[in-house]
Amino acid sequence: MAPRGLPEPVLIRGTGLLGTSIGLGLRAAGADVFLADPSPSAQAVAEDIGAGRPFPGDLVETPGAVASGTTPARTTTMPGTVVVASPPDVTGQVVIDSLLRFPGAVVLDIASVKGEIQRQVQAGVVDGILTEAQAQRYVGTHPMAGRERSGPVAARGQLFTAAPWVVCAGPETAPEAVVAAEEIARTLGATVHRMGAEDHDASVALISHLPQIAASLVSSRLQETPAASLALSGNGLRDTTRIAASDPQLWVQILAANAPDILQILYGVREDLDRLIVTMEDPTAPGARLDIAQLMAEGNAGHARIPGKHGAPPQAFAVVTVIVDDTPGQISAVLQDVGQAGVNVEDLRMDHSAGHEVGMLEISVLPGRKQELTDALSARGWKVV
Amino acid sequence: MAPRGLPEPVLIRGTGLLGTSIGLGLRAAGADVFLADPSPSAQAVAEDIGAGRPFPGDLVETPGAVASGTTPARTTTMPGTVVVASPPDVTGQVVIDSLLRFPGAVVLDIASVKGEIQRQVQAGVVDGILTEAQAQRYVGTHPMAGRERSGPVAARGQLFTAAPWVVCAGPETAPEAVVAAEEIARTLGATVHRMGAEDHDASVALISHLPQIAASLVSSRLQETPAASLALSGNGLRDTTRIAASDPQLWVQILAANAPDILQILYGVREDLDRLIVTMEDPTAPGARLDIAQLMAEGNAGHARIPGKHGAPPQAFAVVTVIVDDTPGQISAVLQDVGQAGVNVEDLRMDHSAGHEVGMLEISVLPGRKQELTDALSARGWKVV
Numbered sequence: 137m138a139p140r141g142l143p144e145p146v147l148i149r150g151t152g153l154l155g156t157s158i159g160l161g162l163r164a165a166g167a168d169v170f171l172a173d174p175s176p177s178a179q180a181v182a183e184d185i186g187a188g189r190p191f192p193g194d195l196v197e198t199p200g201a202v203a204s205g206t207t208p209a210r211t212t213t214m215p216g217t218v219v220v221a222s223p224p225d226v227t228g229q230v231v232i233d234s235l236l237r238f239p240g241a242v243v244l245d246i247a248s249v250k251g252e253i254q255r256q257v258q259a260g261v262v263d264g265i266l267t268e269a270q271a272q273r274y275v276g277t278h279p280m281a282g283r284e285r286s287g288p289v290a291a292r293g294q295l296f297t298a299a300p301w302v303v304c305a306g307p308e309t310a311p312e313a314v315v316a317a318e319e320i321a322r323t324l325g326a327t328v329h330r331m332g333a334e335d336h337d338a339s340v341a342l343i344s345h346l347p348q349i350a351a352s353l354v355s356s357r358l359q360e361t362p363a364a365s366l367a368l369s370g371n372g373l374r375d376t377t378r379i380a381a382s383d384p385q386l387w388v389q390i391l392a393a394n395a396p397d398i399l400q401i402l403y404g405v406r407e408d409l410d411r412l413i414v415t416m417e418d419p420t421a422p423g424a425r426l427d428i429a430q431l432m433a434e435g436n437a438g439h440a441r442i443p444g445k446h447g448a449p450p451q452a453f454a455v456v457t458v459i460v461d462d463t464p465g466q467i468s469a470v471l472q473d474v475g476q477a478g479v480n481v482e483d484l485r486m487d488h489s490a491g492h493e494v495g496m497l498e499i500s501v502l503p504g505r506k507q508e509l510t511d512a513l514s515a516r517g518w519k520v521v
Numbered sequence: 522m523a524p525r526g527l528p529e530p531v532l533i534r535g536t537g538l539l540g541t542s543i544g545l546g547l548r549a550a551g552a553d554v555f556l557a558d559p560s561p562s563a564q565a566v567a568e569d570i571g572a573g574r575p576f577p578g579d580l581v582e583t584p585g586a587v588a589s590g591t592t593p594a595r596t597t598t599m600p601g602t603v604v605v606a607s608p609p610d611v612t613g614q615v616v617i618d619s620l621l622r623f624p625g626a627v628v629l630d631i632a633s634v635k636g637e638i639q640r641q642v643q644a645g646v647v648d649g650i651l652t653e654a655q656a657q658r659y660v661g662t663h664p665m666a667g668r669e670r671s672g673p674v675a676a677r678g679q680l681f682t683a684a685p686w687v688v689c690a691g692p693e694t695a696p697e698a699v700v701a702a703e704e705i706a707r708t709l710g711a712t713v714h715r716m717g718a719e720d721h722d723a724s725v726a727l728i729s730h731l732p733q734i735a736a737s738l739v740s741s742r743l744q745e746t747p748a749a750s751l752a753l754s755g756n757g758l759r760d761t762t763r764i765a766a767s768d769p770q771l772w773v774q775i776l777a778a779n780a781p782d783i784l785q786i787l788y789g790v791r792e793d794l795d796r797l798i799v800t801m802e803d804p805t806a807p808g809a810r811l812d813i814a815q816l817m818a819e820g821n822a823g824h825a826r827i828p829g830k831h832g833a834p835p836q837a838f839a840v841v842t843v844i845v846d847d848t849p850g851q852i853s854a855v856l857q858d859v860g861q862a863g864v865n866v867e868d869l870r871m872d873h874s875a876g877h878e879v880g881m882l883e884i885s886v887l888p889g890r891k892q893e894l895t896d897a898l899s900a901r902g903w904k905v906v
Contacts, residue, residue, distance in 0.1 A: 280753060294906040297844055298881070300753050329753060339750035346739055347761035349797065352820030353790050354735045357727060359823045365724035368665060368685050368714065369827050375760040376732035380824040384817035391813055392804040402798050405738050409794065412734065413787050419777040428776055432769035435737030438744045439765040442754050459682055464865045468856030475850030484852065484882075486869045496683070497869075521679040 141319040143216025143242055143312070144168045147191055149230055151175075151182035154246055154279065155221030156291035159187030161324040164293045170215060181288040195237075214238055217316050220245040224389035228256035235260075235270045242316040243274045248340060249393035250276040250304045250333035268308075275313040276304040276333055278340070279326055294325065301326035304333040341397035348379055348387060349402070355380035371485075408434075453482045454506035456499045459519040470497055470518060477512040479505045496521060526704040528601025528627055528697070529553045532576055534615055536560075536567035539631055539664065540606030541676035544572030546709040549678050555600060566673040580622075599623055602701050605630040609774035613641035620645075620655045627701040628659045633725060634778035635661040635689045635718035653693075660698040661689040661718055663725070664711055679710065686711035689718040726782035733764055733772060734787070740765035756870075793819075838867045839891035842906040843882045843898060855882055855903060862897035864890045881906060 145168040148155045159169045159182060169188030172195045173179040183190060192213050218234040218241050220227055227247040234243045235257070245253055257274050260266035281299040301321035305314045321328050331339070355377045358366065391398060408431060415427045460466040467486075474481060483500035501509055510520050530553040533540045537558075544554045544567060554573030557580045558564040568575060577598050603619040603626050605612055612632040619628045620642070630638055642659050645651035666684040686706035690699045706713050716724070740762045743751065776783060793816060800812045845851040852871075859866060868885035886894055895905050 280755060292842075292906045294844060294904055297904075297906065300755075302753065329749070331749065335747075335750070339746075339753055342742060342746055343750060343754050343758045346742060347757045350735045350739045351761055351824075352817050353793050353797075354731055355821070355823035356793060356816065356819040357731060357786055357789055357823060358826050359819060361724075361727055361823075361826065362720075363826075363828075364714070364716065365720070365728060366826055366828055368687065368724055369728050370665060370685075372732045372764045373728045374827060375763050376736055377820075377824050377827065378760050379757045380820040382817070382821075384814040384821065387817050388810050388814045391801065392810060395801040395804045399798065399801050401742055402794065402801070404742055406791070406794055406798065408738050408741060409787065409791055412738075413784065413791065416776065416780045416784050416787070419780045425773050425777060429769040429773045431741065432737050432767070432772050434741040434744060435762075435765040436740070436767075436769065438740035438742060438746075439736075439762050441743050441746065441748075441751055442759060442762065443748075443751055459679060464863055465857075465860030467866050467869065468853055468860045471853030471856055472850075475853045478849055480849045481852050481871075484869060484871045486866075519679055519682075521677045521682065 139165050139167055139319050139323045141312075141315045142167060142323070143316060145170055145213070145215050146188075146217045146219060146320075147172065147215035147234075147238075147241075148188060148219045148221055149173070149195070149234065150221035150223070151178050151187065151288050152221060152223075153288065153291055154281070154295075155219065156182040156185070156187045156288035157281075157293060157295040158219055158221065158246070158279075158320070158324065160185065160291055160293035161296065162320065163188060165323045167323075170213070178288055182291070185288065185291065187288070187291065215241050217241060217320075218243045219320070220247075222247075224249065224386070224393055228253045231257060231274055232260050232266060235266055235274060239270055241273065242310070242313045244277050244313065244317045244320070245274075246277055246279055247393075248278055248280075248344070248390050249337055250278060250302075251337045252393045254304070254306070254333045272308055272310040273313050275309050275317045277317050277321070278302040278304070278336060279321065279324075280344075281326070296321070297325040299326045300329050302329045302331050302336050304331060304336050306332065337394050337397050341394055341401055345391060345394060345398050346401050346405070348382060349391075349398070351377050351380040453500035454503040456501060456506055456509050456513070457521040458497045458499065458513060459521060460495055460497050467497055470499075470513070473513060473516050473518070474499060474509065477509055479509045479512075524550050524552055524704050524708045526697075526700045527552060527708070528701060530555055530598070530600050531573075531602045531604060531705075532557065532600035532619075532623075532626075533573060533604045533606055534558070534580065534619065535606035535608070536563050536572065536673050537606060537608075538673065538676055539666070539680075540604065541567040541570070541572045541673035542666075542678060542680040543604055543606065543631070543664075543705070543709065545570065545676055545678035546681065547705065548573060550708045552708075555598070563673055567676070570673065570676065572673070572676065600626050602626060602705075603628045604705070605632075607632075609634065609771070609778055613638045616642060616659055617645050617651060620651055620659060624655055626658065627695075627698045629662050629698065629702045629705070630659075631662055631664055632778075633663055633665075633729070633775050634722055635663060635687075636722045637778045639689070639691070639718045657693055657695040658698050660694050660702045662702050662706070663687040663689070663721060664706065664709075665729075666711070681706070682710035684711045685714050687714045687716050687721050689716060689721050691717065722779050723782050726779055726786055730776060730779060730783050731786050731790075733767060734776075734783070736762050736765040838885035839888040841884045841886060841891055841894050841898070843884065844904040844906060845880055845882050852882055855884075855898070858898055858901050858903070859884060859894065862894055864894045864897075 147170045148159050149172050151173040163169050170191040171188040172191040220230045222230045224247045227245050257271050261271045279301045281296045303317050318328050415424045485498045486495050514520050532555045533544050534557050547554050555576040556573040557576040605615045607615045609632045612630050642656050646656045664686045666681045688702050703713050800809045870883045871880050899905050
């Protein structure tokens with residue numbers, strides 16, 4: 137049974153990780169999906185893993201045609217919904233191309249910056265390339281499920297399970313476009329968040345783009361660090377820099393598209409950094425220590441506002457740390473005992489250190505259950521740290 | 522049986538998280554341990570949980586006496602080893618006091634910045650407060666096992682298991698001081714890293730102090746973010762900011778003590794940040810995108826140098842992501858099936874998203890085992906993303 141409220145067939149333009157995953161998820165839900173990608177090999181992989189059928193029409197992108205207002209050649213197959221999953225810096229162009237080619241279709245995109253694309257569509261109306269009716273059938277969206285992997289081979293229909301999916305409708309957006317976008321998000325198991333494009337871009341500048349920049353700036357300092365120093369690395373460094381492994385080409389497009397919002401935040405960071413540098417240049421001056429403590433306390437305050445699991449209010453879980461040997465089955469044996477104690481695992485992580493073939497399994501539980509769990513695991517012979 | 526090479530009894534001065542944990546670990550290994558803390562309640566807790574006996578002597582710290590070169594009153598009980606586990610900004614003073622009170626004892630400290638304390642001891646010799654023989658019985662160490670918890674209640678004898686423990690001996694350090702320090706580290710299950718105090722301080726500035734500052738700077742920006750924006754937070758933000766919850770009072774002392782090394786790094790960060798800001802102020806200028814990509818690529822390069830598990834060369838594990846319900850026993854059931862498939866879990870983490878009562882369990886395995894594990898788990902009915 138196909139998803140209700142979703143005009144079919146669906147055409148997905150761009151078969152990278154996200155486009156292919158959307159195709160897989162929609163096909164699993166019974167939707168009729170066409171695929172189109174400028175790269176024949178990327179498209180072939182996406183077809184092979186079952187993300188959809190090839191689109192029977194020539195979709196060669198003609199930027200010159202869009203710029204000059206020439207209507208692209210139409211095809212006989214008319215999609216009801218077009219999902220633009222192209223690289224960020226051509227998304228606006230492919231959205232406009234799709235609105236022109238398929239004037240009756242809902243067109244949505246999934247790029248991670250929304251204002252710039254909305255402005256390109258509006259400029260298309262001002263310049264007479266698009267009619268207002270065509271532009272109203274566009275809605276910007278952002279599924280927040282990117283990972284450090286890419287390409288159609290990494291695609292999974294369940295990629296969006298439990299992920300936030302932002303839908304940025306404006307007052308001018310056609311209701312059926314909003315319905316179609318939200319139907320796709322829900323069909324794929326995501327949670328819909330409604331938010332204007334400007335609020336979205338300001339939000340991701342802070343919660344996604346700033347952490348990426350910070351991780352890259354910290355990691356960049358490690359380029360010439362002696363190996364003996366890096367051997368002391370712990371989870372503090374690992375966590376802070378994990379996302380620094382991300383794809384530069386993708387991030388250039390994201391950062392450039394959201395430059396004004398990111399800049400406002402970076403100005404604030406530079407002000408704090410300058411303040412810290414001045415203070416640390418004379419750390420025994422009157423007020424210097426208070427100033428450093430203030431910066432750390434501001435970090436505490438901001439950190440405490442990050443929501444907890446499942447969007448619940450931030451909650452301090454208690455951590456029970458168990459030492460486990462590095463052999464198959466050890467971790468599951470611990471967690472089986474945790475399950476038998478009837479205590480729910482709220483969060484979980486491994487903590488490794490250099491030079492020892494053991495790991496520390498950090499089990500987060502509700503604070504009221506910590507002592508009970510510590511006792512239960514100790515009684516079963518586990519080393520609880 | 523008491524640890525060999527460790528002159529007893531051991532006196533631990535300072536019964537916070539680390540001092541108390543050292544006491545617990547040494548007592549478990551059969552050593553005779555005395556405790557002393559300026560706070561009677563902290564000391565009482567440490568005694569109650571079995572970290573050692575109260576020291577039978579007056580150890581009121583007399584900074585005036587140290588400064589004037591007056592020898593502090595000696596006690597009849599003479600420790601063979603003194604572990605100074607005081608707050609960082611009084612550690613140097615307590616080290617000198619201990620060298621004076623207990624002229625035959627090995628004195629080691631565990632503060633996280635080493636050069637400043639070494640300089641204070643050397644200045645004591647220059648100023649005629651300490652003899653060279655007394656100063657040679659001091660050795661600086663740094664067990665890298667601090668957590669986001671503090672105080673004696675959180676202490677555990679196993680806290681140092683598999684943690685790096687840096688021992689900073691110089692050419693002047695007495696061999697028995699080095700032996701005693703390394704014996705304590707090994708007795709507590711830590712891995713000894715030998716390194717000069719200057720190299721140590723430069724190392725921790727980069728791998729510990731810089732990540733702390735970055736996490737605080739990023740978190741500080743979240744103080745006035747609307748809740749709707751924070752609801753979109755993912756693991757990128759959570760990981761990058763986790764250590765921003767650390768204690769400001771402790772970190773003021775650490776950052777101030779290591780200011781020169783940290784400053785050199787912050788100057789580099791500021792240069793990169795300034796370059797990024799200038800580029801993003803005109804992201805369509807020639808070369809701008811290349812410049813952003815360069816910054817991200819430098820982050821990639823630095824990140825790739827962080828060693829992997831157990832100090833092995835950095836290794837890209839493959840991640841198998843499994844969707845689990847948020848009920849007791851689910852995670853252990855998955856991991857039991859992983860164990861039965863004979864695949865070792867190299868790393869493990871939970872990934873939560875707002876609004877859904879499910880979690881994603883990310884299981885890192887050797888790349889060659891990924892397909893096998895994916896097939897095995899799918900065959901047992903797990904949703905592998």
